[in-house]
Amino acid sequence: MIERKTNWPAMILLILGLSTIIFPLYLTVVIAFKQPSEMTNSISGILSLPKVWSFDNFREAMRVTDFWHSLGNSLLITLVTVGLSLAIHSLMGYALGRNKAKSKFYSFVYLFIVSGMFVPFAILMMPLAKQTAELGLANWVGVILLYVVFYMPMNVLLYSGYLVNIPMALRKRQRWTGLPPGLHTGKSFSLL
Amino acid sequence: MKPMHATVAVLTALAVWNDVMTPLVILAGSDQNTLPLAQLNFQSQFGTNYNLAFASYLLSLIPILIFYIVCQKQILNGVVNGAVK
Numbered sequence: 001m002i003e004r005k006t007n008w009p010a011m012i013l014l015i016l017g018l019s020t021i022i023f024p025l026y027l028t029v030v031i032a033f034k035q036p037s038e039m040t041n042s043i044s045g046i047l048s049l050p051k052v053w054s055f056d057n058f059r060e061a062m063r064v065t066d067f068w069h070s071l072g073n074s075l076l077i078t079l080v081t082v083g084l085s086l087a088i089h090s091l092m093g094y095a096l097g098r099n100k101a102k103s104k105f106y107s108f109v110y111l112f113i114v115s116g117m118f119v120p121f122a123i124l125m126m127p128l129a130k131q132t133a134e135l136g137l138a139n140w141v142g143v144i145l146l147y148v149v150f151y152m153p154m155n156v157l158l159y160s161g162y163l164v165n166i167p168m169a170l171r172k173r174q175r176w177t178g179l180p181p182g183l184h185t186g187k188s189f190s191l192l
Numbered sequence: 193m194k195p196m197h198a199t200v201a202v203l204t205a206l207a208v209w210n211d212v213m214t215p216l217v218i219l220a221g222s223d224q225n226t227l228p229l230a231q232l233n234f235q236s237q238f239g240t241n242y243n244l245a246f247a248s249y250l251l252s253l254i255p256i257l258i259f260y261i262v263c264q265k266q267i268l269n270g271v272v273n274g275a276v277k
């Protein structure tokens with residue numbers, strides 16, 4: 001048997017960190033089930049458990065926000081954005097991550113794209129609102145386009161940083177197995 | 193590539209799902225509300241009806257939580273693969 005020792009400083013830090021998450025989450029759940037009349041102006045009125053656990057609040061909230069319609073739009077925008085990001089940004093990250101050490105052009109493109117992270121959205125907001133309206137993109141297509149562009153710097157940074165580390169691992173593998181280069185490329189692609 | 197895809201997917205999906213600003217600016221006035229946009233109603237229409245608002249927040253939390261759990265498994269799998277190799 002391995003003797004397990006409790007790391008008390010880490011334990012206390014983790015409990016403190018966890019309580020900052022658990023407490024708001026508890027409040028959210030409890031308040032979501034309560035009736036407005038139970039929310040008195042005292043601490044017990046906020047912290048106490050609801051008298052009756054009913055889903056009336058949820059039903060009403062779904063009606064007010066037109067839940068299924070909004071959920072559909074949210075899901076559509078999120079899933080298409082994630083799909084496009086994975087497809088486009090991984091290709092960009094691959095090209096930039098592999099070439100930016102050797103080529104000046106690629107390292108310039110890389111820095112140019114990554115510097116897009118420093119542009120705050122508040123600056124772009126007004127011109128973008130006008131442009132999308134004039135281009136007929138004031139719908140979910142325009143929102144997806146904007147998201148794919150806005151998260152490009154971050155994602156390209158992540159992908160290229162990850163891919164820079166791969167060639168070293170593969171070269172090591174080649175030394176171990178002693179495969180000829182042609183066979184090796186096949187293997188490395190299956191690894192990716 | 194799988195762990196990195198999962199990481200990027202989680203980061204992007206979380207940011208997009210919770211974003212209010214871009215849909216508010218672009219989609220305002222159309223009937224294509226996203227969830228955060230629809231939840232803005234709670235602030236004006238009902239004054240401070242926290243009960244309804246929090247119920248709605250809990251509802252909108254479920255899909256992204258499921259997505260996160262699915263992706264997190266991929267990240268952990270990737271770490272294990274790397275350790276074995």
